Amino acid sequence: MRARNLAVVLATIHRSGPHTRASLAERTGLTKTTVSSLVADLLEAGAVTESGAVRAGERGRPGVAVSLSGHRVAALGLEINIDYLAACVVDLTRTVRLRRIIPADNRNSDPAAILESLRALAKETTAEAAAAGLRVIGAALAVPGLVEGGMLRSAPHLGWRDVRVSDLVDMPFEVDNEANLAALGELWFGPRESDFLYVSGEIGIGAGLVVQGGVFKGTYGLAGELGHVVVVPDGPGCRCGGRGCLEVYAGQDALLGDLGSVRELVSRLESGDQAALEACRRAGHALGVALTSAVHLLDPGTIVLGGIFAPLFPWLAAPVSGGLGTRLAQMRGAPPDLVVSATGSDAAVLGAAGLVIQQIIAEPAKLLGL
Incomplete structure (x- = not known):
């Protein structure tokens, strides 16, 4: 019962705080004595802090405001991408305290070597957080592949299959698909408050609803494999065994061609390079075709373009919107709003850290040792 009440109080502060103890008692239905005891425990654990006096209601003396604390409790987000390893530390107020990125070529890589590098990055980042007074409670990892029960079942672009990553760090740990966590990163760290479809453009193309x-996530965790929606039935072969998949036309390799980076592509686009403009037009058209099917099936109010699609948004938006509008006009009138990700390339690693923050809010007694 106490564990449940701790969760109720912390969730109330997280959702609509800061609150006085009297206000918390009124909102939660708990007695003032119980709330005071619970707040004392949360203060001791470093989950909340007390600040200047505020008036709880129209009458009575001002009370002391209780709010989430960003000074002691934190979460570690990790990401394995094709081109880099990333880590970030986020405190309980969802303020990013540390970010680290290590460029790397992880295609067809040795899982043991990559995981050892990531483990070293996690230790280094956690130690730096500790030096700043933050206690990292747990970690989560974003990976570009299918995850089941802490096992990375398949990550074709990494060349990994059935790799267990759940023992990566010595703390509570979870692993999930990159697109799923990127969608949550956009929800928790961006301006999104309602339902939306997040599209993650990388080597592959994933989506999170x-x-x-x-x-x-779907029955087997495969929901959102937008990259393998067929946009040209007799098109080129895809690594999945099919033909004409979206990934063939709008994945990172298709967009970059012989260029070395997205930054270089953006530079070409800004200078008006016709080959670069045509690559984006072709990718945007294909993405519009695939998203038309997604809209018919899912009816999202907003579509968010993230990953490499975020810096390319000024050149992708028109062909994507044009394709959606043409195909949806007779069915539903206006297409969904098409917007650029507010979290950009950090979405997945932020979502990973945010996942741990959500768990702390939901189970403070378990994760904070109360």
């Missing part, structure tokens, strides 16, 4: 504050 946010519904009522969570990501819809």
Whole structure:
């Protein structure tokens, strides 16, 4: 019962705080004595802090405001991408305290070597957080592949299959698909408050459907494989064994061609390079075709373009919107809003850290040792 009440109080502060103890008692239905005891425990654990006096209501003396603390408790987000390893530390107020990125070529890589590098990055980042007074409670990892029960079942672009990553760090740890966590990163760290479809452009193309504050994963965790929606039935072969998949036309390799980086592509686009403009037009058209099918099936109000699509948004938006508008005009009138990600390339690693923050809010007694 106490564990449940701790969660109720902390969730109330997280959702609509800061609150006085009297206000918390009124909102939670708990007695003032119980709330005071619970707040004392949360103060001791470093989850909340007390600040200047505020008036709880129209009458009575001002009370002391209780709010989430960003000074002691934190979460570690990790990401394995094709081109880099990333880590970030986020405190309980969802303020990013540390960010680290290590460029790397992880295609067809040795899982043991990559995981050892990531483990070293995690230790270094956690130690730096500790030096700043932050206690990292747990960690989560974003990976570009299918995850089941802490096992990375398949990550074709990494060349990994059935790799267990759940023992990566010595703390509570979770692993999930990059697109799912990127969608949650956009929800928790961006301006999104309602349901939306997040599209993650990388080597592959994934999507995360946010519904009522969570990501819809499907029966086997395969929901959102937008990159393998067929846009040209007799098109080129795809690594999945099919033909004409979206990934063939709008994945990172298709967009970059012989260029070395997205930054170089953006530079070409800004200078008006016709080959670069045509690559984006072709990718945007294909993405519009695939998203038309997604809209028919899912009916999202907003589509968010993230990953490498974020810096390319000024050149992708018109062909994507044009394709959607043409195909949806007779069915529903206006197409969904098409917007650029507010979290950019950090979405997945932020979502990973945010996942741990959500768990702390939901189970403070368990994760904070109360």
